Amino acid sequence: MIRYALVCDSAHEFESWFAGSASFEDQLRRGLVTCPLCDSKRVDRAIMAPNVARTDRGARAIEVEQEASPAAVPAAPASAAPAALMGxxxxxxxxxxxxxxxxxxxxxxxxxxxxxxxxxxxxxxxxxxxxxxxxxxxxxxxxxxxxxxxxxxxxxxxxxxx
Incomplete structure (x- = not known):
């Protein structure tokens, strides 16, 4: 799993998790990634600080990476609607x-x-x-x-x- 900081064309910032960068690109291309504040489909990655593993957390960082490997994440059905924060x-x-x-x-x-x-x-x-x-x-x-x-x-x- 990968977490992206995202921003829409109205400058609303939010974040979302994806199975990988290819999954993000695919969902973006299909119009499934929308801003939870204004419902805009014009979304792109925002500038993010890198997530650097510290040496005192090295073992845990490897465990988390293995737990979140794409093989362990069930694929979303092709017809899945974007997740919404609003009803x-x-x-x-x-x-x-x-x-x-x-x-x-x-x-x-x-x-x-x-x-x-x-x-x-x-x-x-x-x-x-x-x-x-x-x-x-x-x-x-x-x-x-x-x-x-x-x-x-x-x-x-x-x-x-x-």
């Missing part, structure tokens, strides 16, 4: 949140940290009525609520900002 409900929720973020980005204007000011201008008729999104502090949100401005928070994507 179906979590995957569905992530997909819905991603679709929501995409829809908002395509149909609304991003005003960034000016959200509260711009929302007030629209509410008071000082600016054209249009969908906007951006960032607001809890104080900004409280003030908008007190002014009667209709707004709602946009849930963050899981893993965003981590």
């Amino acid at each position: 179906e409900p979590e995957i569905a929720l992530r997909q819905m949140l991603t679709a929501l973020h995409k829809h908002v980005a395509e149909t609304a204007e991003h005003v960034g940290p000016r959200f509260a000011d711009e929302a007030l201008k629209i509410h008071h008729g000082e600016s054209d009525s249009r969908p906007i999104y951006g960032e607001a502090t809890s104080e900004d949100a409280r003030m908008l609520h007190e002014e009667g401005v209709a707004f709602m928070p946009l849930p963050r994507l899981p893993g965003a900002g981590n």
Whole structure:
């Protein structure tokens, strides 16, 4: 068995075990290796520190290598699906949140940290009525609520900002 540090095209880092490098390459080519955070199939090996055996652990390192030889590892069936760290409900929720973020980005204007000011201008008729999104502090949100401005928070994507 071999452990690889992996990274997807969204820079999510994770690790996974494979029977060997050929097994990794085969599963990657068949689209079976996916990011557990965003489900991307654009995955590659990340830079890893080498696992150097110390002399005080030499005998144990040999035992582990023999225990994990490819002959001792049962082959996965050709139709095996990639292992997932999330269940179906979590995957569905992530997909819905991603679709929501995409829809908002395509149909609304991003005003960034000016959200509260711009929302007030629209509410008071000082600016054209249009969908906007951006960032607001809890104080900004409280003030908008007190002014009667209709707004709602946009849930963050899981893993965003981590």
